[in-house]
Amino acid sequence: MIHVDKLTKYYGDYAAVRDVSFDVPAGKIVGFLGPNGAGKSTTMRVLTGYLTATSGKATIAGLDVFWDSVEVRRRIGYMAENCPLYKEMRVNEYLKFRAGLKGVYGRLRRQRIDFVLERCWLNDVRRQLIGTLSKGYRQRVGLADALLASPPVLILDEPTSGLDPTQIRSSRELIRELGQEHTILLSTHILSEVEMTCDSAIIINRGRVVAADSLENLARRAGEKESLIAVFDHAIDPDLVLDLPGCDRVISEQVAVGTRLRFPSPDVQTLAPRLATLAGEKGWGLRELRPERPTLEDLFVEITEQE
Amino acid sequence: MRSTMTLLRREFGAYFLSPIGYVALAIFLAVTGYLFSRTLVQLTATGPLGIEYPMRQMLGLGDLTEIEGVIQFLLFWMVFLIIPPLLTMRLIAEEQSSGTLEVLLTAPLRDWQIVLSKFLACFGFYVVLWLPTLFYLPVLLDLDWKTWQVGIDPWPVAASYLGVLSAGAMFLALGLFISSLVRSQIVAALITLFLSLIFVVGGVWRADLDSGSLLGKVLSYITVPLHFERNFSRGIVDTRQIVFYLSATLLWLFLTVRSLESRRWR
Ligand SMILES: Nc1ncnc2c1ncn2[C@@H]1O[C@H](COP(=O)(O)OP(=O)(O)OP(=O)(O)O)[C@@H](O)[C@H]1O
Ligand SMILES: [Mg+2]
Numbered sequence: 001m002i003h004v005d006k007l008t009k010y011y012g013d014y015a016a017v018r019d020v021s022f023d024v025p026a027g028k029i030v031g032f033l034g035p036n037g038a039g040k041s042t043t044m045r046v047l048t049g050y051l052t053a054t055s056g057k058a059t060i061a062g063l064d065v066f067w068d069s070v071e072v073r074r075r076i077g078y079m080a081e082n083c084p085l086y087k088e089m090r091v092n093e094y095l096k097f098r099a100g101l102k103g104v105y106g107r108l109r110r111q112r113i114d115f116v117l118e119r120c121w122l123n124d125v126r127r128q129l130i131g132t133l134s135k136g137y138r139q140r141v142g143l144a145d146a147l148l149a150s151p152p153v154l155i156l157d158e159p160t161s162g163l164d165p166t167q168i169r170s171s172r173e174l175i176r177e178l179g180q181e182h183t184i185l186l187s188t189h190i191l192s193e194v195e196m197t198c199d200s201a202i203i204i205n206r207g208r209v210v211a212a213d214s215l216e217n218l219a220r221r222a223g224e225k226e227s228l229i230a231v232f233d234h235a236i237d238p239d240l241v242l243d244l245p246g247c248d249r250v251i252s253e254q255v256a257v258g259t260r261l262r263f264p265s266p267d268v269q270t271l272a273p274r275l276a277t278l279a280g281e282k283g284w285g286l287r288e289l290r291p292e293r294p295t296l297e298d299l300f301v302e303i304t305e306q307e
Numbered sequence: 308m309r310s311t312m313t314l315l316r317r318e319f320g321a322y323f324l325s326p327i328g329y330v331a332l333a334i335f336l337a338v339t340g341y342l343f344s345r346t347l348v349q350l351t352a353t354g355p356l357g358i359e360y361p362m363r364q365m366l367g368l369g370d371l372t373e374i375e376g377v378i379q380f381l382l383f384w385m386v387f388l389i390i391p392p393l394l395t396m397r398l399i400a401e402e403q404s405s406g407t408l409e410v411l412l413t414a415p416l417r418d419w420q421i422v423l424s425k426f427l428a429c430f431g432f433y434v435v436l437w438l439p440t441l442f443y444l445p446v447l448l449d450l451d452w453k454t455w456q457v458g459i460d461p462w463p464v465a466a467s468y469l470g471v472l473s474a475g476a477m478f479l480a481l482g483l484f485i486s487s488l489v490r491s492q493i494v495a496a497l498i499t500l501f502l503s504l505i506f507v508v509g510g511v512w513r514a515d516l517d518s519g520s521l522l523g524k525v526l527s528y529i530t531v532p533l534h535f536e537r538n539f540s541r542g543i544v545d546t547r548q549i550v551f552y553l554s555a556t557l558l559w560l561f562l563t564v565r566s567l568e569s570r571r572w573r
Contacts, residue, residue, distance in 0.1 A: 011573070048413040052571045073415040080413070084406030088324040089317075100313030101414040145410075 001026040001153060001183040002047065007056035009042050016042040018207040019056070026152075029179040031194035031201040032187040035304050039207040040187040041081050044155050047185075048078045060153055074102070077146030077182075081157040083138050087131030091122060091141055094130055095148065102149040116144040119174065121167075135162040143171075147178070154178065156186040160193060172197050191297045195219075201296075205304045218296060228263040229292050230275055233285030235259055244278065246271035257287060311420045318398070318428030328432060331393045335436045338386045342367065342379060343443050350446070361447045362463045363540045365440075366471075368532075384532055388507050390436065391475065392499035394429045395482025396492040399567075404490045408570075418567045422483070422560055429479050437471065462542030470539035473552040474531050478503050480559035487566040506531050 002024035009017040017039040024030045034040050045051040047058055049069040058065045060072045086094060092113065099109045117123050120140040125133060130141060139162055146154055159175070160168045168190075175197050178184060188194060194201050194215070201218060203211040211218065236259050238252045246267030253260050263271065268291050279286040294302075322328035346364040363369060367383030370376040402408040411421065444450070449458030482499040489495050509530040527533050534548045 045409070050409050050413050050571065051573075070415050070417060073413055076413070078410075078413050080406070080409045082406065084410055086317075086321075086407060087405075088321065097313060097317050098414070101310050101411075101416060103310055103415065105309060 001028075002058070002060050002185060004043070004047070004058045005056055007043065007046060007058055008054045009039070009046055009051065010054045011042075015207055017046070017053075017204075020204065020207070020209050022202050022209060022212050024183060024185050026183050027179070028199045029175065029184040029186070029197055031198035032185055032204070033189075033191070033194060033201055033300060034187075034204040037206075038204045038304075040204065041157055042207075043204070044078075044157050044185070044187065048076055048155055049073050074149070075151050075153055077149065077151040077154045079142045079146045079154075079156045079159055083142035085130045085138060085141060087129070089130055090127055091130060091133070092117070092126045094141065095144060098145045099148050104149050112148055112150070116147045119147065120144040121170070136164060136167055139163060143174075150181075152182060154182045154184045154186075156184065158187055158189070160188065160190065168193070191295070191300055195296055203300060203303055210303050211299075215296075218299060221299065225264070225294055226268065227292050227294075228268055228271060228275075229288065229290050230261045230263075230279075230286065231255065231257060231259070231288040232261070232279065233258040233287055234283075236261075236282070236284050240278065240282075241275065244271060244274045246274070258285070262292075310414075310416055311424050314416065314421065314424035315428050315431075318425050319431050322394070322428075322432045325397070327393060327397065331390055331432075332436060334386060335390060336439060338382055339365070339440050339443075342383060343440075343446075345369075345375070345379060346443075347446065361459070362467045365443070365447065366467060366535050366540055368536050368540055380532075384507055387475075387531075388478075388500065388503050390433070391429075391478035391482045391503065392496040394432055395479055395486050395499065396496035397486070398425045398429060398483055399487040399563075400489055400492045400495040404492075412567070412571075419564050422563045422567065426480060426483055426560055426563075429483065430476055433475050433479060434472070437468075460542060463540055466539045466542050466544050467535065469544060470535055470548070473549055473556075474534070477552045477555045477559070478506070480556040480563070484559040484563045484566065487563045505529070 004020060004022050007017055007020045008015065020039070020043060032040050032043070042051065046053045047060065047065055049065055049072060052066060061075050063072045063075070065072050089097070095113045095116065096109065099105070099112060104112055117126055120143050122137070122140055122144055125137055130138065133141065139159070143156070143159060146156065156175075160171050163171060172193060175184065175186065179197075179199075186198070198215060200214040201212070202209060211221075213221070235254075236252075238250055238261065241247065241250055241261065246269070247263055249264055251262040251264070253262075272289060272291075276286060276289060278284075342365050346361050349364060349369075350361055364379070365383075367376075367380040369379055371380060399408070402411060412418075444464065445452075447459070447464055448461055450456075451458060478499075481502060482495070485499045485502070486492075486495045489498070506529055509526045528547070528551065534545070537543075538545045538548065
């Protein structure tokens with residue numbers, strides 16, 4: 001549905017996005033991740049026609065975002081970063097105006113406005129001035145605007161920033177539901193959110209795609225580097241532990257309850273039982289022994305710090 | 308086309324939601340009201356003080372040899388100069404600084420539709436400013452209420468309104484263009500004011516300039532008060548001047564479209 005090919009965008013002579021290529025298949029929810037300044041918003045702005053790429057090509061529903069810009073914009077619901085809105089308008093006025101801009105009129109317009117007000121939990125503020133809304137409510141107005149013309153593609157730039165925990169939760173549910181009818185590209189800094197809502201993720205760093213895969217594959221990739229955690233009541237001698245078979249490295253740290261050992265990339269099968277025996281012999285008071293799978297977050301930090 | 312209308316309606320409505328519209332309206336009404344009251348005094352005076360063309364008085368083009376005439380001239384043309392930047396400064400600059408331009412430019416509209424809507428909206432409000440002056444017309448035309456006959460030649464009035472609207476369009480389009488270049492409303496207003504000044508004082512500031520020289524010709528071609536003094540207020544419509552206003556308007560609007568387009572490349 002969204003197809004990006006070798007997209008490059010320079011601001012002056014600073015390359016914010018370099019040779020970015022990815023695909024978003026129809027009907028999928030794709031998370032767009034990256035540290036601050038990675039170029040997420042820039043890429044989205046190129047897709048929505050707000051900026052023109054320096055080179056490269058992007059198509060949405062088969063239409064080029066540069067040559068068929070207006071047609072592409074008709075098919076996109078875009079929620080910009082920080083959700084800029086006209087502060088002096090009322091919520092329903094604003095939605096009516098936006099519907100008109102998007103070519104939705106008459107009875108359909110009324111229906112759609114009622115629908116999005118309901119969908120984005122805005123019914124109790126429909127007559128309020130946008131300038132007096134709290135950040136979270138403004139965010140919802142932005143989302144409502146994106147949904148107005150029921151476009152096949154939604155591009156959401158940090159849709160859940162500034163929401164309270166219950167709202168984040170319901171927004172995630174909403175996004176999942178929307179995923180059944182729309183193709184969604186959403187950027188976020190909250191990785192657990194991606195794990196919960198998205199089918200796949202694209203990670204970019206300093207303007208380049210560093211990983212793009214389905215969530216299962218990314219999780220598998222992250223999970224490959226399992227580590228073993230052991231917590232003891234007493235201070236221990238890490239050198240004794242190092243002699244155990246299946247252990248090549250250990251990180252020891254003092255925690256409130258005693259000592260915590262972390263074995264990165266161990267042979268868990270052989271190490272775990274030996275460690276337990278050793279602890280019993282020495283009377284170290286083994287409290288906890290468990291394998292730890294790195295999360296997407298660890299993978300994210302690892303990938304983005306490598307560069 | 309309907310989306311252009313939607314945008315036009317919002318932009319026009321925005322004048323009534325912001326204080327700027329009311330400020331412009333208040334300044335304008337105060338000054339035209341003052342000029343009208345002076346005109347009334349002159350119209351009702353007896354003897355050689357009476358005036359031939361009351362519309363000239365309304366445009367501040369009365370007797371420029373007297374200090375009061377000069378004050379009226381300055382008042383009217385200062386207001387004429389200040390109103391367009393007041394109306395246009397926010398049109399694009401505000402959207403740029405608040406970020407709403409991104410939302411507007413990603414709506415399915417072409418750039419020229421956005422520029423046209425914004426221009427028509429400020430022009431519409433400009434017309435609204437002039438509407439109350441229609442109440443003065445019966446007096447300015449010496450209308451006979453029973454027969455609906457006018458006692459004074461109506462052409463100076465009609466030509467003056469035509470001039471005011473077309474020259475206004477030129478200044479508004481200039482203001483819209485400047486507003487698309489900068490982020491700050493104040494800066495947009497100041498630059499517009501400064502550039503408009505060229506078209507207002509150009510040929511007036513040096514009375515000793517040889518009107519036959521090239522510079523003199525160019526200046527008198529672009530100086531708006533001269534056009535009113537020589538032609539519109541006397542009931543003469545010179546097509547050269549109308550063509551000048553309209554082509555300048557189109558040029559500014561065209562440049563505004565290009566300026567919006569160029570933002571996408573930055
Ligand atoms: N208008 C601009 N002019 C110059 N540089 C810009 C402009 N907009 C963005 N940049 C730069 O381009 C880079 C990418 O910015 P972008 O906004 O795309 O990052 P992002 O991934 O959205 O970051 P965040 O997570 O903080 O929103 C940044 O280094 C930023 O400083
Ligand atoms: Mg961003």
